[in-house]
Amino acid sequence: MRVRFCGVRGSTPAPGIEFVRYGGHTSCLALTHDDAHAPALVLDAGAGVRKVTGMLDGAPFTGTILLSHLHWDHVLGLPFFAAADRSDARLHVVLPEQDSGKDAESVLAGMMAPPYFPVGPTELRGEWTFATVAPGEHHIEGFTVLAREIPHKGGRTFGYRISDAHSTLTYMPDHCPTALGAGEHGFGEYHTAAIELAHDADLLVHDAQLLPEELAAEADFGHSVADYSVELARLAGARSVALFHHRYTRTDDELDALGRRLAGDTPNVTVAAEGTELAL
Ligand SMILES: [Zn+2]
Ligand SMILES: [Zn+2]
Numbered sequence: 001m002r003v004r005f006c007g008v009r010g011s012t013p014a015p016g017i018e019f020v021r022y023g024g025h026t027s028c029l030a031l032t033h034d035d036a037h038a039p040a041l042v043l044d045a046g047a048g049v050r051k052v053t054g055m056l057d058g059a060p061f062t063g064t065i066l067l068s069h070l071h072w073d074h075v076l077g078l079p080f081f082a083a084a085d086r087s088d089a090r091l092h093v094v095l096p097e098q099d100s101g102k103d104a105e106s107v108l109a110g111m112m113a114p115p116y117f118p119v120g121p122t123e124l125r126g127e128w129t130f131a132t133v134a135p136g137e138h139h140i141e142g143f144t145v146l147a148r149e150i151p152h153k154g155g156r157t158f159g160y161r162i163s164d165a166h167s168t169l170t171y172m173p174d175h176c177p178t179a180l181g182a183g184e185h186g187f188g189e190y191h192t193a194a195i196e197l198a199h200d201a202d203l204l205v206h207d208a209q210l211l212p213e214e215l216a217a218e219a220d221f222g223h224s225v226a227d228y229s230v231e232l233a234r235l236a237g238a239r240s241v242a243l244f245h246h247r248y249t250r251t252d253d254e255l256d257a258l259g260r261r262l263a264g265d266t267p268n269v270t271v272a273a274e275g276t277e278l279a280l
Contacts, residue, residue, distance in 0.1 A: 001143075001164050002279050003203065004030040004039065004055065007048015008272040010174070010209050010223070010245035011073050018251040023048075023274025026073040027173050027245060029205065030055060033142060033164065034279075040141040043160065043171050044068055045093075048274065049077035060089040060126065064141050066133075067095040068173055069157040070107060079112060079124060089126030094140065096147070096158045097132040104130035133158070148193040151179035153222030161197045167280035170201040170238065173245045176222040177232075178215070187215070187228035190235050198236035202280040205272065206232065208243035211258070226258055233267040240268035 007025030014024040026046030030039035038056055040063040042049060052061065061083040067074060084091040095104050108121040108130065122128060135158070138145045146161040152174045159172035177188025184190070198204045208226035210218055215225050226243050233241035243262070246255060259271040 001034060001162075001167055001169065002032040002277055003169055003205075004032070004051075004277040005048075005242075005244075005272050005274055006030050006042075006051035007044075007046045007077070008244055008246055008274050009046070009073070009248055010207070012248050013047045014246075014248040018253075021252040021273065022246060022255050022271065025051065025274055026076065027068075028052070028077065029171065031143065031162065031169070039063065041066060041143055041162070043162075044074040044173065045078040045081065046073050046075070047077045047080075049081045051274070053081065053083040056083050059083070060086050062090040064092040064094055066140065066145070066160065067093070068160065068171065069096060069152060069155050070111070071155065071174065072111075074173070075108070075111060078108075078121075079117065079119065084126055084128070085124045087125050091126060092129045092131065093121070094131050094133050096149075096156045097134045099156055104132045107132075146197065148197055150193055150197075151176045151191075151222075153179075153220070159193065159197045161201065168201045168203075169280060170198045170204045170206075172197060172204070172206045174222065175207045175224050176219075177224060177228060178219050179222075183228075185227070185231065187212070187225045187231065190232055194232055195236045198232055198238045201233075201236070201238040202240065203278065204229070204233045204236070204238040204241045204267075205244045206241060207245045208258070208271075209245050209247045226262060230262050230264070230267065230269055238267055240270065242270050242272040244272045246272075
């Protein structure tokens with residue numbers, strides 16, 4: 001599969017000259033099968049989902065958006081996904097089963113409805129359908145998807161392990177492992193669900209919002225220290241890790257420094273940058 005980073009920020013978009021190299025759009029990845037031209041599966045619909053339209057050469061989107069959770073930075077691009085807001089588009093939106101038992105359309109209508117937003121989720125053009133997904137294995141757009149609940153803060157959050165015939169991508173954009181304990185290095189617990197999701201993956205895309213010195217003050221916000229991402233990849237046997245969900249104040253120069261500090265051969269460490277495409 002090919003993986004395009006369409007948005008790599010956390011919390012809120014980060015426009016500005018200090019952020020141009022890594023990009024300012026919030027979480028979104030586009031996955032394309034090896035033998036296909038257009039992406040079929042999009043992970044999260046942050047502001048970066050606008051970039052997916054540009055990958056389609058004027059064609060409508062036909063595929064699925066799989067949401068890790070419902071926080072603003074992961075859904076705010078949904079109504080601005082132009083390639084899905086047209087009469088010939090087909091978009092299936094899938095989100096974690098909610099503790100409330102509410103159906104997917106009602107959950108999305110909680111943020112897409114006046115007075116918060118002018119139109120509801122069914123008022124865009126094209127054929128939009130909605131569903132929830134439970135933890136476990138699923139088949140979505142030709143990929144095998146394992147969903148597991150992972151600790152975050154405020155709303156049920158899933159990590160996903162996505163495989164095709166020969167490669168595996170693990171996506172855990174928002175993850176608060178300190179919610180389960182300090183773990184061996186004080187960066188959080190390397191818990192069963194995290195290890196299972198990342199086991200032997202070709203690429204782990206993981207929350208790297210915090211630096212070690214920020215953890216004490218920001219532990220309550222629900223995110224990971226970048227160092228945890230690398231150690232999780234190492235323990236799980238993942239071959240490479242992309243540091244992701246960059247704090248919106250983290251400048252290009254600071255992200256360069258983070259990459260230099262954590263660089264290593266096993267696993268290979270990269271700092272996710274908007275526009276990068278990797279073949280797994
Ligand atoms: Zn987030
Ligand atoms: Zn979140």
